[in-house]
Amino acid sequence: MKPLNADLHCHSTVSDGTLEPEALAERAAANGVELWALTDHDEVGGQRRARAAAHAKGMAWLAGTEISVSFAGETVHIVGLGFDPEDVELREGLARTRAGREARAREMAAGLAQVGIHGAFEGACRYVSNPELISRTHFARFLVEAGHCADTGEVFRRYLTNGKPGFVEHRWAKLGEAVGWITRAGGVAVIAHPARYSRFTPTEEYALFCEFKAHGGQGVEVVTGSHSAAESEKYAQMALEFELLASRGSDFHAPAESRTDLGALPWLPGRLSPVWEALAARIERR
Numbered sequence: 045m046k047p048l049n050a051d052l053h054c055h056s057t058v059s060d061g062t063l064e065p066e067a068l069a070e071r072a073a074a075n076g077v078e079l080w081a082l083t084d085h086d087e088v089g090g091q092r093r094a095r096a097a098a099h100a101k102g103m104a105w106l107a108g109t110e111i112s113v114s115f116a117g118e119t120v121h122i123v124g125l126g127f128d129p130e131d132v133e134l135r136e137g138l139a140r141t142r143a144g145r146e147a148r149a150r151e152m153a154a155g156l157a158q159v160g161i162h163g164a165f166e167g168a169c170r171y172v173s174n175p176e177l178i179s180r181t182h183f184a185r186f187l188v189e190a191g192h193c194a195d196t197g198e199v200f201r202r203y204l205t206n207g208k209p210g211f212v213e214h215r216w217a218k219l220g221e222a223v224g225w226i227t228r229a230g231g232v233a234v235i236a237h238p239a240r241y242s243r244f245t246p247t248e249e250y251a252l253f254c255e256f257k258a259h260g261g262q263g264v265e266v267v268t269g270s271h272s273a274a275e276s277e278k279y280a281q282m283a284l285e286f287e288l289l290a291s292r293g294s295d296f297h298a299p300a301e302s303r304t305d306l307g308a309l310p311w312l313p314g315r316l317s318p319v320w321e322a323l324a325a326r327i328e329r330r
């Protein structure tokens with residue numbers, strides 16, 4: 045049997061993507077996606093539009109979000125799937141998580157001004173469509189446009205990562221809070237792109253998986269746009285060891301920036317339990 049083309053991780057203009065939810069749905073459907081979730085950072089404001097657009101294009105749909113969490117001095121992302129997007133505790137938790145972003149962005153701009161890059165706050169804001177969600181991605185787009193770097197990857201390396209002039213330490217949600225908001229709203233929490241937390245020691249990574257499970261987390265993203273084949277294999281093994289459901293998502297942000305297009309990624313290794321099978325009752329079809 046042909047595997048299901050599920051893409052359960054991407055971003056719209058409601059966070060740091062460049063396409064509207066409707067345009068994303070159209071692109072996903074054109075690429076053969078059968079089950080789709082929009083997972084904007086710390087936001088569920090696009091979910092109604094995403095559901096309507098998914099159904100208009102004939103795709104099954106799951107609610108989604110990607111919550112920023114601070115764990116062991118690093119930022120970790122937790123994807124939530126299949127929750128009730130109207131859940132009050134989840135919505136309030138996400139609103140609190142978004143609240144610090146503007147002050148952080150002003151500090152980032154101050155850091156950039158110290159190395160001669162002026163007007164970065166205003167410049168980044170030109171790329172922002174959700175005023176509660178100014179992110180490093182918006183700064184990166186401005187710095188490319190202003191000619192400071194050739195592409196957004198270079199901006200992150202030179203300016204926006206730990207120790208660089210535009211980087212500001214930030215306190216996001218706690219791991220247990222994010223997992224709790226998602227699960228109490230009826231959804232499943234998933235560790236997003238685990239290979240991207242390269243600053244973690246093996247012990248810290250093990251602690252992340254143990255504590256995530258202890259808080260009620262149930263899934264891990266095994267196949268995602270930024271994973272190599274070897275990384276997917278490593279986390280397939282971790283999914284089995286920790287008895288976690290496996291997810292698959294492109295993490296698509298923008299046609300000009302994302303290497304992996306919607307739905308265009310390897311299948312989950314067959315020995316794993318797909319998160320969408322556990323969420324069958326939460327999947328909405330037209």
Ligand code: AMP
Nearest residue numbers: 060085178179180181196197200201297
């Ligand atoms: P923020 O939530 O403001 O910290 O921004 C995080 C976002 O920046 C991520 O969701 C990615 O979209 C983007 N990002 C992080 N690291 C990189 C990188 N090395 N290259 C390009 N984009 C990145």
Ligand code: MN
Nearest residue numbers: 055060181297
């Ligand atoms: Mn992003």
Ligand code: MN
Nearest residue numbers: 110121236237
């Ligand atoms: Mn992420």
Ligand code: MN
Nearest residue numbers: 053055110295
């Ligand atoms: Mn993402």
